[in-house]
Amino acid sequence: MNATILLVEDDLSIGEMVVSYLTSEGFKLIHAHDGEEALEMFSRQTYDLILLDLMLPKLNGMDFLRQIRAKSHVPILILSAKGGEADKAIGLGFGADDYIAKPFSMIELSARVKAAIRRATHYVDPFPQSESRVITVNELSMNMDNLTVSKKGVEIKLTAKExxxxxxxxxxxNKVFTKQQIFNSVWNDDYYGDENVINVHMSRLREKIEDQPSAPQYIKTLWGIGYRLGEF
Incomplete structure (x- = not known):
């Protein structure tokens, strides 16, 4: 796929296995062994995806993730032995795009990597060039040219999925979206009923765009059905 991946993994055996397999699949792998080294490598060049372990020396995976998300929308796939729902939710909440728990198969990892890169690169522009490329709803605006969001003129930092x-x-x-439709549209993948992924991303998005996230005005919940854009 001619994509460059930053692997952040301190376990040498796992790192060598991932590098060997994904290289054979056509990817270019750059391997960092701790969080600080990974930040330095990230500053040197552009990557199509980051594979990130959470339990890292010097700078842990969550802190690395926070720093990357403050300046980049690069897809991030977490690799971690901490596979509990709480850890998964925290990782997704901080801006990760996907989560795979150790031990994992190389076939599954390769499929997840390809899907994440495909989602990131196959962006569909909903606007012809002749039309306005800024959408404004009440105090919220989204510029489709540079993918920035602002509210009352103040920019809001969102992750790629948000x-x-x-x-x-x-x-x-005017459309009502079910969780399955949101997942299919945003993740461009089959939905297996993992509501936690949608819930976490929706919660984080509301925290950033709503005045009162517990009483959202922009993205309304239709209980038992799905979500729709609020009316102003």
Missing amino acids: LQILQLFLTHP
């Missing part, structure tokens, strides 16, 4: 979810609603103002 941007895609918000874009989905803003470009379909």
Whole structure:
């Protein structure tokens, strides 16, 4: 796929196995062994994906993830032995795009990597060039040219998935979306009933765009059905 991946993994045996397999699949792998080294490597070049272990020396995976998300929307797939729902939710909440628990098969890892890169690169522009490329709903605006979001003129930092979810609603103002439809549209993958992924991303998005996340006005919940853009 000619994609460059930053692997952040301190376990040498796992790292060598991942590098060997994904290289054979056509990817270019850059291997960092701790969080500080990974930050330095990330500053040197552009990557198509980050494979991130959580339990890292010097700078742990969550802190690395927070720092990357403050400046980049690069897809991040977490690799971790901490596979509990709480850890998964925390990782997704901090901006990871996917989560695979150790031990994992190389076939599954390769499939997840390809899917994440495919989702990130196959961006569908909903606007012809002749139309306005800024959507404004009440005090919230989304610029489709540079994918920035602002509220009352102040920019709001969103992750790639949060941007895609918000874009989905803003470009379909009269449509009600089920969780399955959101997952299929944003993740471009089959939905297996993992509501936690949608719930975490929706919660984080609401925290950033709503005045009162517990009483959302922009993305409304229709209990038992799904979500729709609020009416103003």
